[in-house]
Amino acid sequence: MDATSFKKDFPALRNTDLVYLDTAASSLTPTSVIKQMNEYYEHYPVNVHRGVYKLSFRATEMYEAARNTIAEFIGATFEETVFTRGASSALNLVASAYGLTNLKEGDEIIVSELEHHSHILPWQNVAKKTGAKLIYVPLTPAGRITVDNFKHVLSDKTKMVVLTHVSNVMGYETPIENIITLAHAQGAIVSVDAAQSVPHKPVDVKKMDCDFLAFSGHKMCGPTGIGVLYGKKHLLDDLEPIEFGGDMNDNVEKYDAHFKDTPYKFETGTPPIAEAIGLAAAIKYLRSIGFETIYAHENHLKEKALDALEKLEGITVYNPGTDTGIITFNLDGVHPHDAVSFFDEDNIAMRAGHHCAQLVMRFLDVPATLRASFYLYNDEADVNRFIENVKAARAFFTEVGF
Amino acid sequence: MRQLENLYRQIIMDHYKKPRNKGLLDDARYKKEHIKNPSCGDDVTIQTFVEDGIVKDIRHDGTGCSICCSSASVLSTRLKNLPVTEALKISENYINMITNKPYDETIELEDAQAYEGIKDFPARTKCATIAWKAFENTVK
Numbered sequence A: 001m002d003a004t005s006f007k008k009d010f011p012a013l014r015n016t017d018l019v020y021l022d023t024a025a026s027s028l029t030p031t032s033v034i035k036q037m038n039e040y041y042e043h044y045p046v047n048v049h050r051g052v053y054k055l056s057f058r059a060t061e062m063y064e065a066a067r068n069t070i071a072e073f074i075g076a077t078f079e080e081t082v083f084t085r086g087a088s089s090a091l092n093l094v095a096s097a098y099g100l101t102n103l104k105e106g107d108e109i110i111v112s113e114l115e116h117h118s119h120i121l122p123w124q125n126v127a128k129k130t131g132a133k134l135i136y137v138p139l140t141p142a143g144r145i146t147v148d149n150f151k152h153v154l155s156d157k158t159k160m161v162v163l164t165h166v167s168n169v170m171g172y173e174t175p176i177e178n179i180i181t182l183a184h185a186q187g188a189i190v191s192v193d194a195a196q197s198v199p200h201k202p203v204d205v206k207k208m209d210c211d212f213l214a215f216s217g218h219k220m221c222g223p224t225g226i227g228v229l230y231g232k233k234h235l236l237d238d239l240e241p242i243e244f245g246g247d248m249n250d251n252v253e254k255y256d257a258h259f260k261d262t263p264y265k266f267e268t269g270t271p272p273i274a275e276a277i278g279l280a281a282a283i284k285y286l287r288s289i290g291f292e293t294i295y296a297h298e299n300h301l302k303e304k305a306l307d308a309l310e311k312l313e314g315i316t317v318y319n320p321g322t323d324t325g326i327i328t329f330n331l332d333g334v335h336p337h338d339a340v341s342f343f344d345e346d347n348i349a350m351r352a353g354h355h356c357a358q359l360v361m362r363f364l365d366v367p368a369t370l371r372a373s374f375y376l377y378n379d380e381a382d383v384n385r386f387i388e389n390v391k392a393a394r395a396f397f398t399e400v401g402f
Numbered sequence B: 001m002r003q004l005e006n007l008y009r010q011i012i013m014d015h016y017k018k019p020r021n022k023g024l025l026d027d028a029r030y031k032k033e034h035i036k037n038p039s040c041g042d043d044v045t046i047q048t049f050v051e052d053g054i055v056k057d058i059r060h061d062g063t064g065c066s067i068c069c070s071s072a073s074v075l076s077t078r079l080k081n082l083p084v085t086e087a088l089k090i091s092e093n094y095i096n097m098i099t100n101k102p103y104d105e106t107i108e109l110e111d112a113q114a115y116e117g118i119k120d121f122p123a124r125t126k127c128a129t130i131a132w133k134a135f136e137n138t139v140k
């Protein structure tokens, strides 16, 4: 596949030698998405649901059409697709609306050290407030969640299973379908963080049978400020809203109010309208290329980069078995923040830090790491420049005395 | 030559590899300030002993990147034995230099001048300033 054909779809990659390897944090935005959002701002930049005039009708139609596109994309229904500010607020909604009211002392919540802070802290809060206990799935020495290890911690006390689909640091895919089957057999509810999977592979929530699932627009060629919470209809029906205000009610009296049905009862205030429309455009863009093509392409680049890294001295790769386009590594003896400036100087954008996953850093026993992540707009030339820079950085830091 | 090379060649590697005044003291006369940069894990503690308006001693400890660790060592050598007012003036001047604000070039920064190149790495300004900010908090 010729990736240069995708580079041209991304204005941020035009007329620049930028090598962008930080998709796992945020992806770049293609022209088609920017155009759709501009169209909203230029032609019908008004509120939804409220205005009883033509422009508002159009905005509402586009906003709800976006919801349909997104629902259909993940195999959900319209009612099961809630717009949020991002994966973080979607995951928080599950913890606050479901966790705080349904868990109690003695209940167990299975989590993992691979979770992003957005999927662990909300449940720490639930555990503290309800007296339920967090139980960590033991990871394999490589840092994976396995079905066998999951079975060790699953019990009749398990009421909630809170796991990531793909780790944003290790790039491992969790065997989530098997885990969900086992969890359901114990009557537990499963929340899946799909922020790193939905952008890269087809996810069908019905086939997966998860109870809740969350992802963000900005990691899948969409805009910032929008995310999605999927929840099974009967679960969403039973949840109380956690935010109250305009639009989420259908009757307000002095001492009581009646709320709309899902998804609206979770969406108070003016929603991210342009962002929803932009996310639908991003999904159209990704589908026009095809997830198989995207996945194969990322995988090819990742393998090529890994092969080259493994041949180098003084480099530690923490996830040589990564299932996705995410490579986490360090230059031995060099703090990743020192290293990342070297790459930055050559216009290679990479992440250095703990990646909002301090539990993974503790597991790896490092303060921080470098992370390179590949997406459809990367190409072989990017991999070559990346590898040449790793070599040069290694030589440089050795030379100056690290 | 790479900008980065300039930066590291000079004082920084020396102080990173051979930090001066490193290690905290268990002495009630010292005032301690701990600052952490949660985004990268830089973690610095500065301890100062002030007597009669003079910074008599500065100690530091911590973990982090070379810029962060070395700058703690550099400030300890630059600011020791100065009146608090002068030390604060130098610190303020240094931070202005790093963050690309107007600063007084006549104030002698000595080894700390080496960090001027950080200007070209705005993502690293925090690394170069947290030790100095911690110092300021110990004497303010």
Ligand SMILES: Cc1ncc(COP(=O)(O)O)c(C=O)c1O
Residues within 6 Å of the ligand: A024, A025, A085, A086, A087, A088, A089, A116, A118, A119, A164, A166, A167, A168, A193, A195, A196, A216, A218, A227, A356
């Ligand atoms: C695995 C994972 N979960 C959750 C999030 C949080 O996403 P957001 O920052 O868009 O809310 C991220 C992104 O950083 C992530 O990688």
